[in-house]
Amino acid sequence: MRIFFEVIVRVKFQMTSHKKITFPFRHSHILQGLIYNFLEDKAAEWLHSEGFKYEKRSFKMFVFSDILEKAQIDKTKRMFIFPETISFYLASPVDWILQQAAQNLIRSEKVKLVNNICFISSISVLKQELVTDNKIRVKTLSPITIHSTFKKPDGKNITHYYSPFEKEFNELINLNMKKKWESLYKKEYPYGNIIIKPMFDTNKKEKIRYFKNTLIKGWTGMFELTGEPELLQFALNVGLGDRNSQGYGMVEVVRRVINYD
Numbered sequence: 460m461r462i463f464f465e466v467i468v469r470v471k472f473q474m475t476s477h478k479k480i481t482f483p484f485r486h487s488h489i490l491q492g493l494i495y496n497f498l499e500d501k502a503a504e505w506l507h508s509e510g511f512k513y514e515k516r517s518f519k520m521f522v523f524s525d526i527l528e529k530a531q532i533d534k535t536k537r538m539f540i541f542p543e544t545i546s547f548y549l550a551s552p553v554d555w556i557l558q559q560a561a562q563n564l565i566r567s568e569k570v571k572l573v574n575n576i577c578f579i580s581s582i583s584v585l586k587q588e589l590v591t592d593n594k595i596r597v598k599t600l601s602p603i604t605i606h607s608t609f610k611k612p613d614g615k616n617i618t619h620y621y622s623p624f625e626k627e628f629n630e631l632i633n634l635n636m637k638k639k640w641e642s643l644y645k646k647e648y649p650y651g652n653i654i655i656k657p658m659f660d661t662n663k664k665e666k667i668r669y670f671k672n673t674l675i676k677g678w679t680g681m682f683e684l685t686g687e688p689e690l691l692q693f694a695l696n697v698g699l700g701d702r703n704s705q706g707y708g709m710v711e712v713v714r715r716v717i718n719y720d
Contacts, residue, residue, distance in 0.1 A: 468550075468557060468584050468585060468586060468587060469548050469549065469550035469557075469585050469587065469696075470548065470549045470550075470557050470560065470561050470582060470583065470584055470585070471546055471547070471548050471549075471581075471582070471583040471585060472546060472547055472548075472549065472561075472564065472579070472582055473544060473545070473546040473579070473580045473581040473582070473583070474544070474545055474546070474570060474572075474577035474578065474579055474580060475543055475544045475577060475578050475580040476543050476544075476575055476576060476577045476578070477543070477576075478543065479540050479541060479542060479543060480540075480541040480542070480543065480545050480572070480575045480577065481533075481538050481539065481540050481541070481573070481574065481575065482526075482530075482538065482539045482541065482572070482573060482575075483537060483538055483539075483573070484537050484538070484539065484669070485668075485669045485670070485671065486539070486573075487668070487670050487705055487706035488670060488671050488705070489572055489573060490523055490526075490547060490706060491523070491704065491705060491706060493570065493572065494521065494523065494549060494560055495507060497559065497560045497563040497564045497567070498556065498559045498560060498563070499559055499563070502555065502559060506519055506520075506556070507519075511639075511642040511643050512642055513638040513639070513641055513642035514638075516638055516642070517642075518638070518639050518642050518643070518703075518704075519703070519704035520551055520552060520553045520556065520639070520643060520697060520704075521549060521550065521551040521553070521556050521697075521698075521703065521704055522549075522550050522551070522601070522696075522697060522698030522703035522704065522706075522707075522708055522709045523547055523548060523549045523550070523601070523704075523706050523709060524547045524548040524549075524600035524601050524706075524709045525547065525600060525601045525706065526539075526541060526545050526546070526547050527545070527546050527547060527548075527600075528541055528542055528544070528545050528546065544580065545577075548585075548600060548709065548711075550695070550696050550697075550698070550709060551696060551697070552643060552693060552696040552697050553643070557584075561582050561584065564579055564582060565579060565582050567579060587692075587695070589688075589692060590688045590689075590691045590692040590695070590712070591688050592688060593685060593686060593687065593688060593691075594683065594684070594685045595683070595684050595691055595712050595713075595714070596658070596681060596682070596683050596684075596712070596713045596714050597681070597682050597683075597684060597695075597710035597711060597712055597713060598680070598681050598682075598710065598711060598713050599678070599679045599680060599682070599708075599709070599710050600709040600710060600711055601677075601706050601707050601708060601709045602666045602668070602675075602677025602678055602679050602707055602708075603623075603632075603677055603678050603679075603682075603699045603700045603707065603708045603710070604620060604675055604676060604677035604678070604700050604701060604702055604707045604708065605620070605621050605627075605628055605631045605632050605635065605700040605701055606618050606619060606620045606621065606631075606676075606701065607619050607621070607627070607631065620675070620676035620677070622662070622665065622678065623655065623656075623657040623678055623682070624657070628655065629652070629653075629654065629655050632653070632655060632699055632700050633652040633653060635700060635701055636653065636690070636693070636694060636697075636699075639693075639697055640690075640693060643697075650686070650687050650689070650690040651686065651687065651690075652686065653684055653685065653686035653690060653691065653694060654683075654684070654685040654686065655682055655683075655684055655699070656682060656683040656684075656685070657678070657680065657681075657682055658680065658681035658682060658683055659680045659681065664678050664679050664680040665677075665678055666678065666679055670702065670705045670706070675702065675705075675707070677700075677707055677708075681713065682710070694710075695710065695711070695712065698710075
């Protein structure tokens with residue numbers, strides 16, 4: 460089965476098991492590993508070890524969502540218990556990442572995810588309507604995170620994760636977006652900034668998670684994004700904030716917002 464791609468897409472993977480699917484609380488790296496495993500060997504090795512360079516930074520240029528289905532929680536075993544069918548989204552501004560992941564996964568009879576034996580039930584290539592407005596409303600499919608690392612007086616590092624109510628949240632996400640754009644297109648960033656406005660006023664949207672053994676704070680909920688349409692489109696494809704390839708910063712458009720200013 461060959462899958463043909465348009466320019467702007469995201470891919471939805473759906474997997475089914477004969478019994479309920481269980482994951483440990485810390486499982487983002489399992490989905491990340493699945494994506495790498497279904498790239499061609501040389502491409503996966505290059506992307507993981509080299510990636511798209513910006514000075515000393517390296518970007519992987521893909522983002523994926525949380526598992527879309529709701530899970531029950533077993534606090535004793537520290538496990539999520541999902542239904543027999545689960546799904547998640549993968550997006551990227553790089554066509555070959557989506558092509559290889561989808562085409563190789565569709566050829567697989569079954570996939571082992573921790574202790575789960577799953578079968579690929581569907582792969583949907585979802586065409587995206589191009590963003591043409593300068594203001595859109597989005598909801599998170601995985602938490603948005605952005606951080607800075609500082610040295611304490613004793614020489615140890617401390618990480619500060621910013622909330623959407625701190626000005627650094629906008630500033631650092633825009634700086635991160637500029638670096639990702641220049642690392643991919645290899646030319647000077649031509650856009651202004653995105654204004655990222657949370658559509659909530661509570662800290663209850665903060666999510667504390669782990670990627671393997673690293674504690675990460677992120678934010679979920681509805682956000683309004685204002686900026687040049689091409690930049691908003693790039694943000695949808697590559698993810699907002701950092702740690703995108705670890706399963707953070709994927710958003711989808713809820714609706715366009717008419718700007719009467």
